Amino acid sequence: MLIPSELRIKARELANKIPYQLIKDSPTVKYYTQWNLFDRCIETGGNTLSKLPQSNDYDVVIHNGELIKGVELLGDQVNIGIDPSESRIIARHLANLREVYPIVIKGDVEDEVKVLLSYGGEQNELNSNHVIINVSDYAVVNLALSIVGNGGCGTNVVEVNVGDGATLNLLTYSTNINPSFSLIRVTEGSGASVNAYTIVVNGEMTHHREDYILQGQGASINSNSLEFGSGNSRVDYMINIMHVGEHTMSNSTTRAIALDSATVVHRGFGRITDRGRWSSTSIEGKVFIGSSNAVGMSVPIIIVDTGDVNGARHSATDASIDEDQELYLRMRGLSREEAIGLVVYDMVTGFLDSISASFKGSVSQIRESLMSLIRGR
Amino acid sequence: MGMRQDLYNLIEDGITPEEVLSKNTPVRRSVEIKGEVTKDVVEELSKIKREPDWMMRLRLRSLELFNKLPTPNWLPNWVLDNINLEDYISYARPDVNRSSNWDEIPPEVRQYYEALNIPEIEARALMGLGAQLDSEIIYINIRKQLAEKGVVVLPMEEAVQKYPDLVKQYFMRVFPPEHKFAALHGALWSGGVFVYVPPGVRIEAPIEGFFLISNAGEGQFEHTLVVADKGSYIHYIEGCSAPRLSKYSFHDGMVEIYAHEGAKVKFTTVQNWSRNVINFNNKRAIAERNAEVEWVEASIGSVASFVYPSTILKGEGAKTEITGITIANGKGHVKENGAKVIHDAPNTSSKVVNKSISANGGTAVYKGVVYVRRGARFVRSHVACDSLVLDGDSKAYTIPHDQVFDDTAVVTHEAYTGRISEDKINYLRTRGLTEEEAKSLIVLGFISDVTEGLPFEYAMVLNRVIMLEFSKYGKVA
Numbered sequence: 001m002l003i004p005s006e007l008r009i010k011a012r013e014l015a016n017k018i019p020y021q022l023i024k025d026s027p028t029v030k031y032y033t034q035w036n037l038f039d040r041c042i043e044t045g046g047n048t049l050s051k052l053p054q055s056n057d058y059d060v061v062i063h064n065g066e067l068i069k070g071v072e073l074l075g076d077q078v079n080i081g082i083d084p085s086e087s088r089i090i091a092r093h094l095a096n097l098r099e100v101y102p103i104v105i106k107g108d109v110e111d112e113v114k115v116l117l118s119y120g121g122e123q124n125e126l127n128s129n130h131v132i133i134n135v136s137d138y139a140v141v142n143l144a145l146s147i148v149g150n151g152g153c154g155t156n157v158v159e160v161n162v163g164d165g166a167t168l169n170l171l172t173y174s175t176n177i178n179p180s181f182s183l184i185r186v187t188e189g190s191g192a193s194v195n196a197y198t199i200v201v202n203g204e205m206t207h208h209r210e211d212y213i214l215q216g217q218g219a220s221i222n223s224n225s226l227e228f229g230s231g232n233s234r235v236d237y238m239i240n241i242m243h244v245g246e247h248t249m250s251n252s253t254t255r256a257i258a259l260d261s262a263t264v265v266h267r268g269f270g271r272i273t274d275r276g277r278w279s280s281t282s283i284e285g286k287v288f289i290g291s292s293n294a295v296g297m298s299v300p301i302i303i304v305d306t307g308d309v310n311g312a313r314h315s316a317t318d319a320s321i322d323e324d325q326e327l328y329l330r331m332r333g334l335s336r337e338e339a340i341g342l343v344v345y346d347m348v349t350g351f352l353d354s355i356s357a358s359f360k361g362s363v364s365q366i367r368e369s370l371m372s373l374i375r376g377r
Numbered sequence: 378m379g380m381r382q383d384l385y386n387l388i389e390d391g392i393t394p395e396e397v398l399s400k401n402t403p404v405r406r407s408v409e410i411k412g413e414v415t416k417d418v419v420e421e422l423s424k425i426k427r428e429p430d431w432m433m434r435l436r437l438r439s440l441e442l443f444n445k446l447p448t449p450n451w452l453p454n455w456v457l458d459n460i461n462l463e464d465y466i467s468y469a470r471p472d473v474n475r476s477s478n479w480d481e482i483p484p485e486v487r488q489y490y491e492a493l494n495i496p497e498i499e500a501r502a503l504m505g506l507g508a509q510l511d512s513e514i515i516y517i518n519i520r521k522q523l524a525e526k527g528v529v530v531l532p533m534e535e536a537v538q539k540y541p542d543l544v545k546q547y548f549m550r551v552f553p554p555e556h557k558f559a560a561l562h563g564a565l566w567s568g569g570v571f572v573y574v575p576p577g578v579r580i581e582a583p584i585e586g587f588f589l590i591s592n593a594g595e596g597q598f599e600h601t602l603v604v605a606d607k608g609s610y611i612h613y614i615e616g617c618s619a620p621r622l623s624k625y626s627f628h629d630g631m632v633e634i635y636a637h638e639g640a641k642v643k644f645t646t647v648q649n650w651s652r653n654v655i656n657f658n659n660k661r662a663i664a665e666r667n668a669e670v671e672w673v674e675a676s677i678g679s680v681a682s683f684v685y686p687s688t689i690l691k692g693e694g695a696k697t698e699i700t701g702i703t704i705a706n707g708k709g710h711v712k713e714n715g716a717k718v719i720h721d722a723p724n725t726s727s728k729v730v731n732k733s734i735s736a737n738g739g740t741a742v743y744k745g746v747v748y749v750r751r752g753a754r755f756v757r758s759h760v761a762c763d764s765l766v767l768d769g770d771s772k773a774y775t776i777p778h779d780q781v782f783d784d785t786a787v788v789t790h791e792a793y794t795g796r797i798s799e800d801k802i803n804y805l806r807t808r809g810l811t812e813e814e815a816k817s818l819i820v821l822g823f824i825s826d827v828t829e830g831l832p833f834e835y836a837m838v839l840n841r842v843i844m845l846e847f848s849k850y851g852k853v854a
Contacts, residue, residue, distance in 0.1 A: 022450070274769075277769070287781070289781060289783075289784040289786075290784065291784055292751075292783070292784050293751075294784060295780075295781065295782050296781045297778070297779060297780045297781065298777075298778075298779040298788075298790065299776075299777065299778050299779070300777065300790065300792070301774075301775065301776045301777070302773075302774070302775045302792060302794055303772075303774045303775075304764070304766060304772060304773045304774070304794045305772045306766070306769050306770075306771075306772070307735075307766035307767060307768045307769045307770070307771050307796050307797075308769045308796065309766060309794065309795065309796050310796075311793070311794070311795050312793070312794040312795070313791070313792060313793045313794070314775070314790070314791070314792050315789070315790060315791040315792070316777070316779055316788075316789065316790040316791075317787070317788070317789045317790075318779050318781040318786065318787075318788040318789075319781075319786065319787040319788065319789075320784040320785060320786075
C-alpha cells in the first residue's frame with residue numbers, strides 16, 4: 001500500500017521542524033537516546049544497493065522498504081496508525097517510506113508466523129520499513145518478528161492490531177549496528193491478550209520502543225524483555241503501556257545487561273488513564289552492570305489518573321554482581337570477570353528458556369547468535 | 378486565644394469559614410517594590426539593603442541569567458500564566474522594627490504568629506527562631522548558650538554585612554542559578570536566615586525559620602543558608618504559612634546547606650501555604666566526607682508546589698536521607714515533591730522515601746533522580762514511593778530516573794500506587810467516625826512511619842493540619 005501523498009508531504013514538512021523528543025522534566029535529566037546521531041543519517045527512499053537477506057526461514061520479508069516475500073499474506077488497505085507530528089524521527093520515517101505493508105493473520109496459527117524487517121546500506125544511509133499486522137478476533141497467533149540491521153541507519157515501525165478475544169504470542173528480536181529506531185505499537189481489543197518476549201541486542205544507538213494500548217475492556221499484556229549491550233553500544237529500550245479500557249492488566253519485566261563500555265537504558269511507563277478504571281500495572285526492571293566502563297539507567301514511571309485503580313507498582317535495580325555472590329564464586333576459584341560471565345550466561349539462558357515453546361525454532365537461532373556474541377567478547 | 382475567640386464569634390454570627398479565613402489584616406509596609414523586574418529594580422533593592430558590591434553584582438548576574446534562561450517547560454501552563462511578575466510585589470518590607478522580644482512586635486502582627494502557636498513552640502522546643510513576614514525577618518532570637526558556643530543565627534542581610542567572607546564562600550554556590558526561577562531568586566532574594574555551627578558543636582534542640590506571606594499578589598524570595606562545620610549537628614525546621622489570599626502569591630525561596638566533614642544537618646520543612654500560593658523552593662545540600670544530610674519535606678498547603686530537595690554527596694562516606702510527604706487536596710492542585718541525589722564520591726549512600734496522598738481532584742507527583750558518577754565506588758541507594766489516591770478524580774504520578782555510571786553501585790527503586798481501602802473506611806465508620814475523620818485517620822496511618830521521626834511538637838502540628846485538611850475547613854483553607 002503506497003503512502004498517501006498528503007501524509008508524505010506533511011511528514012517532510014515536519015521532519016525539519018519538530019524535535020526528536022520533548023523533555024518536560026527537570027534540568028538534571030538529559031536525553032537517553034542520542035538523537036544527534038540520527039542527524040547524520042540521510043533518507044534514501046529505499047534506493048540503496050545492499051545484499052538481500054536470506055529469506056528461507058521467514059514467511060514475510062521486507063528489506064529497505066520493499067516486500068521480498070509474503071505477498072500472499074497481504075491484506076486490504078488500512079489506516080496508518082502513527083502520525084508524523086508525534087516526533088521528528090517518526091516524521092522522517094514516514095517521509096522516507098514508499099510503502100506500508102498490511103498483513104492479516106486469521107484464525108488459529110499453531111506454528112510461528114515469521115516476519116523479517118531488514119535494512120542495510122552505507123553507514124549514513126537511512127532505510128525504513130513499515131508493516132501493519134491485523135490479528136483477527138478470537139485468533140490465537142504466534143508471531144516472531146526480527147528486526148535486523150546490516151549497516152546503515154534504520155527506522156522500523158510495526159503496528160499490530162489485536163482483535164477482540166484474540167491471543168497474540170509475540171517474539172521480537174532486534175539487532176542493529178548503526179543508529180536505529182524501532183517502534184512496535186500494539187493495540188488490543190476487548191478481552192485480547194498479548195504475551196510478548198523482546199530481545200534487543202547492541203547497536204551504536206538503538207532506540208527500541210514498544211507501545212501497548214489496552215483499548216478494550218479486560219485486555220492484558222504480559223511482557224518479558226532482555227536488553228543486551230556490549231562493546232560501545234548504546235541501547236535505549238522503552239516500553240509504554242497505556243490502560244484505556246476498564247479492568248485491563250499489564251505486567252512488564254525487563255532484564256538488561258551492560259558490558260564493556262556499553263550504556264543500557266530501561267524505561268518503563270505504565271499509565272492508567274481516567275477511563276481505564278479498575279486496572280493494574282506492574283513494571284519491573286533489573287539492569288546488570290558488568291564492567292567498570294558500562295552504564296546502566298532505569299526510568300520506571302507510573303502515572304495513575306484515577307483513584308479507581310486496582311494497583312500500580314514498579315521497581316528497578318541497577319547493580320553489578322552481588323558482593324556475596326562474587327565472594328562465593330571467588331572462593332570457588334573464579335575471577336571477577338569469570339563470575340560476571342557466569343551471571344550473564346545465566347541471565348541470557350534463563351530468559352531464553354522462559355520463552356514459550358511455540359517459538360522453539362526462532363529461539364534456537366537467537367540462542368546461537370547470543371552465545372556466539374557472549375563467547376566472542 | 379483572643380484571635381481564635383474572634384473567629385468563633387464570627388462563625389457564630391453566620392459568616393462562612395471561607396469568609397473568615399479570607400479575612401485579611403494587611404500589614405503596613407514601609408517599602409514596596411512592584412512591577413517588571415529590571416536592572417533598576419534589582420539595584421534599588423540592593424541599595425535598600427545597603428549591600429556590598431559583590432552581592433549587587435551577584436544579583437545583576439542572576440537577573441541577566443533570568444532573562445536569558447528559557448521558561449521551564451516542565452511546569453503546567455496555568456502555573457506559568459499566574460506567575461506574572463509585573464503584577465507581583467517583589468519586595469515588601471513590613472513597617473515593623475526587628476526584635477528579639479515578642480512583646481516588642483506590634484500586636485496586629487504578633488497575632489498571626491500567636492494564632493499558629495509559634496512563640497509557645499519557641500519557648501518549649503526550640504533553641505532559636507527567626508520569623509519572616511513578607512520580605513523581611515521581623516523577629517530573631519537564639520538561646521544564650523548557643524551564642525556563647527559561637528553559633529551564628531542571623532537574618533541573611535545582616536550576615537552579608539557582618540560575615541561577608543563566610544557568606545560569599547557558600548551563597549548561591551551550593552545552588553547556582555541554573556534554571557529560570559533559581560536565577561530570579563538570585564536577583565530578588567530577601568530575608569531568610571543564615572546559620573553557622575562551629576566545629577564540634579551539637580545543637581540538641583531545633584532552630585526554626587518561620588515564613589509568613591501576609592498579603593495577596595506578593596512574591597517571597599527568602600534565602601536560608603546553613604553551614605555546619607566539621608563534626609557539628611543541627612536540626613533546622615522551616616515552617617511556611619499564609620492566610621487565605623484573594624489572589625495568587627508566589628513563593629520562590631532557596632535553601633542551601635553545606636555539611637562539612639562529619640557534620641550532620643537535618644532540615645525539616647512543614648509547608649502549609651494557603652491555597653492561593655504557588656510554591657517553588659530551590660533546595661540543595663553538599664555533604665563532605667562522612668557528613669550526613671537529612672531532608673524532611675512535608676508539602677501540605679499551596680495550590681501548586683515544585684520542590685526537589687537535593688543532596689550532592691561530595692565526600693567519601695557521606696549519607697543522605699530525603700523524606701517527602703505530599704498532600705494534593707483539591708481540584709487542579711499540583712504538588713510535585715521530588716528528590717535528587719548526586720553520588721559524587723565512593724561509599725556514599727542515600728535513601729529516599731516519598732509518601733503522597735491525592736484527593737478531591739488533586740495531582741501528587743514524585744520526580745526524582747539518583748545519579749552515580751563513574752568512580753564513585755560502592756554506592757548504595759534506595760528509593761521508595763507510595764501513593765494513596767483517595768477518589769476517582771485524583772491522580773498520582775511517580776517519575777524516577779536512576780543513572781548509574783559505576784559497576785559497584787547498587788541502586789534500587791520501588792513504588793506503589795493504590796486506592797484507599799473501602800473496607801478500612803467502613804470499619805472506622807462502624808466505630809462512629811464520619812467519612813472525613815476515617816479518611817484523615819487512614820492518611821495519618823499511611824504517613825506515620827515518617828511523622829514518627831519528627832520532634833513531638835511538629836508531629837502534633839502536622840497531624841492536626843492533616844486532620845483539618847480533610848475536614849470541611851480543608852475545602853477552603
